Amino acid sequence: MTSSPTAALSEAGVSIWLDDLSRERIASGDLARLIAERDVVGVTTNPTIFAGALAKGERYDDQVHELAAAGADVDTAVFEITTDDVRDAADVFRPVYDRSSGFDGRVSIEVAPGLARDTAGTIAEAKALWAKVDRPNAMIKIPATVEGLDAITEAIGSGISVNVTLIFSLDRYRQVIEAYLAGLEQAKAAGLDLSTIHSVASFFVSRVDTEIDKRLVAIGTDEALALKSKAGVANARLAYELFEQEFGGERASALLAAGANRQRPLWASTGVKDPALPDTLYVTELVAPGVVNTMPEKTLEATFDHGVITGDTVTGAYTQAAEVLDALAGVGVDYDDVTLVLENEGVDKFIVSWNELLDTVRGALEAAR
Template sequence: MSTTPTAALSQAGVSIWLDDLSRERIVSGGLERLIAERDVVGVTTNPTIFAGALAKGEAYRDQVAALAADGADVDRAVFEITTDDVRDAADHFRPVYDRTDGYDGRVSIEVSPDLANETEATIAEAHRLWDKVDRPNVMIKIPATRAGLPAITAAIGAGISVNVTLIFSLDRYREVIDAYLTGLEQAKAAGIDLSTIHSVASFFVSRVDTEIDKRLEAIGSPEAIALKSRAGVANARLAYELYLQQFAAPRAVALLDAGANRQRPLWASTGVKDPALPDTLYVTELVAHGVVNTMPEKTLEATFDHGVVEGDTVTGAFAEAGRVLDALASVGVEYDDVTELLEREGVDKFIVSWNELLETVRSALEAAR
C-alpha cells in the first residue's frame, strides 16, 4: 500500500519524471534524494532549464575554464556542457532503467530549437546527441512541428529513442503516433531490435488553459466563464483516449507483437499557472496507467505534501472531456487556432531560452579567457 501521494501515483501506473536538471542537483545528491524519497524515475530537460542552470554557473566554472583554455566556441561549449549533465544524470538513473527493463530511468535532451522547422538538420542533430551522450536510457527530444514529424520517423527508424515535445492538438498527436509507427516499421525492416526503442509523446497541459482562459475572459458570458480551467485536462484526457485507440489498432498491434513498445503519453507543462487553481490539478486529474507526468520541483513537492490520488481519473472521463471541447467551440473558442498559436509560441520561447543559454556561456567563456 502507498504511504505517500507520489508512491500512490506510481502504484496507479504514473511514471514521475522531474522537469529540471542542473549540475548542482547532480553533484549535491539532490537528484538521488528525489529518486529515493519522491519516486522520481526520470528527468526531462529543455533550453529553458539549461539556461537557468548555467546562469547560476558555479558548478560549471571548472568545465567552462577548461573549454575556454581549449579554444572552444560557444556552440561546442554548450554541447559539451549539456551532454555531460545528461550523461551523468543517465548514469544516476541507470539502476531504475535496469530494474524496469528500460521502461523508465530516462533522461531527455532536446535538439536545438532553432532547428524546429528544418527536418534534415534535426535528424543530424538527433544522431549527434545520441552518439555523444552514448547511454541507452537517453531520449532525444524532437518537437512535433510539421518539419519535426519526418525527423521523428527517421530517428526512430535508426533505433534512437525519442521524446516528442510541444504537442498541443489531437490532430497533431495522431500524426505523431503515425510518425512513430512508421519509424518502427523502418527499424524492423532494417533488422533493429524493436524492444530497444522507446518513445514518449509530450502533451502540454497548462499552456492550453492559459491561452483558452484568456479568450474565455474576453468573451465574458456566463457560459464562457464556466469553462475556465477545464480545457487543458479535457484535451489531455482525449489524447489518452486516442492513445488507447491507436495502440489497439492492427498496425500497432503487429509491431507490439514484434517486440515494439507503446509510445507513452507524457503530461508536460504541469505546473499550475493560475494561483486560484489547486497546485496539483494537472497531476491528480490526469492519473492513468502507462503515462508519464513530468513535473517541476514545486509541483512535485506539492503533490508529495498534499496531493490526493484516488486512482484513474482519466479513462472514465472521455465523454465529459469531449463535451468540454464542444462547449468551447459553441462559445466561440477556436481550438485549431489556439493549438497552432501555442505550437508557434512554444518554439519561439525555446529559441529565446536557447539564445539566453548561448549568451550566458559566451560571457562565461570570455571571462575565463
C-alpha cells in the same frame, strides 16, 4: 499501504519524471534523493532549464575554463556542457532503467530549438546528441512541428529513443503516433531490436488552459466563464483515448507483437499557472495507467505533501472531455487556432531561452579567456 501520494501515483501506473536538471542537482546528490524519497524515475530538460542552470551554476566553471583554453566556440561549449549533464544524470538513473527493463530511468535532451522547422538539421543533431550522450536510457527531444514529424520517423528508424515535445492538438498527436509507428517499421526492416527503442509523446496541459482562459475572459459571457480551466485536462484526457485507440489497432499490434513498445503519453507543462487552481490539478486529474507526468519541483513537492490520488481519473471521462471541447467551440473558441498559436509560441520561447543560454556561455568563455 502506500507511504505517500507520490508512491500512490506510481502504483496507479504513472511514472513521475522531474522537469529540471542541473549539475548542482546531480553532484550534490539531490537527484538521487528525489529517486529515493519522491518516487522520481526520470528527468526532462529543455533550453529554459539549461539556461537557468548555467546562469547560476558555479559547478560549470572548471569545464568552461577547459573549453575556453581549448578554443571552443559557444556552440561546441553548449553541446559539451549539456551532454555531460545528461550523461551523468543517465548514470544516476541507470538502476531505475535496469530494474524497469528500460521503461523508466530516462533523461531527455532537446535538439536546438532553432532547428524546429528544419527536418534535416533536426535529424543530424538528434543523431549527434544520441552518439555523444552514449547512454541507452537517454531520450532525444524533437518538437512535434510539421517539419519534426519526418525527423521523428528517421530517429526512431535509426534506433534512437525519442521524446516528442510541444504537442498541443489531438490532430498533431495522431500524426506523431503515425510518425512513431512508421519509424518502428523502418527499424524492423533494418533488423533492429524494437524492444530497445522507447518513446514518449509530450502533451502540454497548463498552457492550453492559459491561452483558452484568456480567450474566455475576452468573450466574457457566463457560459464562456463557466468553461475556464477545463480545457487542459479535457484535451489531455482525449489524447489518452486516442493513445488507447491507436495502440490497440492492427498496425500497432503487429509491431508490439514484434517486440516494440507503446509510445507513452507524457503530461508536460503540469505546473499550475493560475493561483486560483489547486496546485496539483494537472497531476490528480490525469492519473491513468502507463503515462508519464513530468513535474517541476514545486508541483512534485505539492503532490508529495497533499496530493490526493484516487486511482484512474482519465479513462471514464472521455464523454465529459469531448463535451468541454464542444462547449468551447460553441462559445467561439477556435481550437485549431489555439493549438497553432501555442506551438508557435512554444518554439519561440525555447529559441529565446536558447539564445540566453548561448549568451551566458559566451560571456563565461570570454571571462575565462
